[in-house]
Amino acid sequence: MKIAVLYGGVSGEREVSLSTGKGIIKALKNKGHEVIGIDFDPSKLKELLQLDVDLVFIGLHGRFGEDGKIQGLLDMLNIPYVGSGVLSSALAMDKAKSKQIFAAEGIKTARSQSYVINQFENTEEIARSVREQFNVPFVVKPNQEGSTLGLTIVKEEEHIDKAIEVAAASDTVILVEDYVGGREVTVPVIGKQGSEQALPVIEIIPKNDYYDFDSKYKPGGSEHIVPAQVSDDLTKQLQEDAVKAHQLLGCDVYSRVDFIIDAHNNAIILEVNTLPGMTPTSLFPDSAQVVGLNYDDLVERFVELSIQE
Template sequence: MKIAVLYGGTSGEREVSLSTGKGIIKALKNKGHDVTGIDFNPEKLDEILQLNVDLVFLGLHGKHGEDGKVQGLLDMLEIPYVGSGVLASALAMDKSKSKQIFANNGILTAKSKSFHQDHYKDQNEIASQIRSAFTLPFVIKPNQEGSTLGLTIVKKEEQIKPAIEKALLSDPVVLVEDYISGREVTVPVVGSQGNEKALPIIEIIPKNDYYDFDSKYQPGGSEHIVPANIEQALTVRLQAEAIQAHQLLGCNVYSRVDFIINEEQEPIILEVNTLPGMTPTSLFPDSAQIIGWSYDDLIEQFVMLSCENRSK
C-alpha cells in the first residue's frame, strides 16, 4: 500500500513524535509498503492537500495531531487514516470532558475541577478557588496536553501559583485533581469497534517521583513489568474498564488506557491515549511482544484493522 506517515508536529511532544515516526516508517517498509514520511506542520498544509496515498498513519502526539484537528482535515479530504476519529480524539485530549464520561458510566476517577483562565480575574483568584476546593496534595495540570507536560504534584501551598502558571503555558484551562498514590498501570487496547481486546497490563515503576516526561522517554527512566503482577480479579477488571473507556469515547483501532491502583486496590482511571507512543521505550510495543507480536507486526496489525474499517 501507499502509506504516508505524519510525525513530528509542533506540540511539546515533537521529539517523541520524531522517534515514533521513525519507528513506524521503518516497520511499514519492512512489511513491504511504499512509505512517504511527512514532518507535519500546520503552516504547510499543502503537503497534506496534495497527498495521493491509500492510507495515512498518524505518528503525531499532543496538540495538532492527537486532538482531532488533523483527523478532521483528513476526513474532509476523504483520506483514510489509522486510529480514532475526530470526536474520540478530541474527547480523549480534553481530560475534564473524558473524566465526566467515565464517572457517569461507573469508572472511578479522581475528584477534579477545571478552571478556565478567562472566567477569573487573575491567577490569584484561581489559586484561592483551588485552596477552598482541594486539600494537599493534589495535581495541577493543563486540561489538554500529553506526556505529563505542564503537570505539578502540589505538596506545599507555595507551589500552587507556579503550578498554575506552568499549566497555563500549555492550555487556557487548568485541571486540578486529587493526588492518588498507588501503583501506576496501563492497558493497551486493540481491535475494530465492538471487537476490541485488551493486551497484557503493564506496571510502570518510574525512577523519578512519578511517571514524568523523562521517565517516559529517557532510556532507563522507568521499569516496565509486563505482564503486571496483579491478582486475576483485578486484572480482569482493569482490562474490562480499559475496553469500556475506549468504547465510551468512540476510539478506533487502538488506544492505551492509564490507571492508578489505589490503596484500596481499586483502579482509578487517569486518561485514554488515542495515539500512544511507539518509540523504542514505549509501553504498547512491550505489551504486544508478550502475545507474540513484534513491533513490525503491531504496526501492520493497525494497518489491517484500518483497512477492514474501510471495507465495511
Template structure:
C-alpha cells in the same frame, strides 16, 4: 499500500513523535509498503492537501495530532487514516470531558475541578484552596506526556503550578493526588470487538511518571504482565475497553490507571495516539503475546483498512 506517516509536529511532544515516526516508517517498509514520511506542521498544510496515498498513519502526539484537528483535515480530504476519528480524539484529549464520560459509566476517577485561565491566577488559586488540600495535581486540561504538570505538596506552590499549566492550555485541571501503582492497558481491535492486551506496571525512577521517566533511557521499568491478581487484571482490562468504546475510539488506544491504596483502579486518561517507538509501552505489551513491533504496526494498518471497507 502507499502510506503516508505523519510525525514530528509542533507540540511539546515533538521529540517523542520523531522517534515514533521513525519506528513506524521502518516497520511499514519491512512489510513492503511504499512509505511517504511527512514532518507535519500546520504551516505546511499543502503537504497534506496534495497527498495521494491509500492510508495515513498518524504518528503525532499532543496538540494538532491527538486532539482531532489533523483527523478533521483528513476527513474533509476523504483520506483514510489509522486510529480514532475527530470526536473520540478531541474527547480523549479533553481530560475534563473524558472524566465525565468515565464517571457516568461507573469507572472510578479522581476528584477534580477545571478552571478557565480567564478567571485569573489569583481567583483560581483562591478556589483551589477552598476545595483541595495538598498533595494534589495541577495540569493543563489538554496536554500529554505530563507537560505542564505539578504535584502541589505545599500551599505556596499553588500559584506557580497554575502559571506553569496555563502556558500549555487555557483550561487548567486540578485533581486530587492518587498515591499508588502506575498501570496501563493497551486496547486493540475493530469497533465492538476490541481486546485488551496484558496490563503493564510502570515503575518510574523519578518520584512520579514524568516526561524524563517516560522517554529517557532507563527512566522507568516496565513489568509485563503486571504482578497483580487476576480479578484486578480483568477489571482493568474490562474498564479499559469500556473507556475506549465510550469515547468512540477506533483501532487502538492505551488506557492509563493508578491502583490506589485500597487496591482499586482509578482511571487517568485514554491515549488515542500512544507512543509507538519499538520500546514504547504498547509494543512491550504486544510482545508479551508474541506480536513483534512490525506485526503490531501491520495489524493497525489491516484493522484500519477493514474499518474503512465497513464504512464505504
C-alpha cells in the same frame, strides 16, 4: 500499499513523535509498503492537500495530532487513516470531559475541578478557589496536554500559584484533581469498534517520584513489568475498564488507557491515549510482544484494522 506517515509536529511531544515516526516508517517498509514520511507542520498544509496515498498513519502526539484536528482535515480530504476519528480524539484529549464520561459510566476517577483561565480576573482568584476545594497533595495540569507536560504535584500550599502558572502556560483550561498515590499501570486496547480486546496490563515503575516526561522518554527512566504482577481479578477489571473507556469515547483501532491502583486496590482511570507512543521500546509494543506480536507485526495489524470495511 502507499502509506504516508505523519510525525514530528509542533507540540511539546515533538521529539517523541520523531522517534515514533521513525519506528513506524521502518516497520511499514519491512512489511513491503511504499512509505512517504512527512514531518508535519500545520502552517505548511500544501503537502497534505496534494497527498495521493492509500492510507495515512498518524505518528503525531499532542496538539494538532492527537486532538482531532488532523483527523478532521483527512476526513475532508477523504483520505483514510489509522486510529480514532475526530470526536473520540478530541474527547480523549480533553481530560475534564473524558473524566465526566467515565465517572457517569461507573469507572472510578479522581475528584477534580476544571478552571477556564479567562473566566477569572487573575490566577490569584483561581488559587483561592483551589485552596478552598482541595487539600494538599493535589495535581495541577493543563486540561489538554500530553506526556505530563505542565503537570505539578502540589505538596505545599505556597506552590499553588506557581503550579497554576505552569499549567496555564500550556492551555486556556487547567485541571486540578486529588492526588492518588499508588502503582501506575497501563492497558493497551486493540481492535475494530465493537470487538476490541485488551492486551496484557503493564506496570510502570518510574525512577522519579512519578511517571513524568523524563521517566517516560529518557533511557532507564522507568521499568516496565509486563504482565503486571496484580491479581487475576484486578487484571480482569483493569482490562474491562480499559475497553469500556475506549468504547465510551468512540475510539477505533487502538488506544492505551492509564490507571493508578490506589492503596485500597481500586483502579482509578487517568486518561485514554488515542495515539500512544509507538517507538519500538514503547509501552504498547512491550505488551503486544507478550502475546506474540512483534513491533513490525503490530504496526501491520493497525494497518489491516484500518482498511477493513
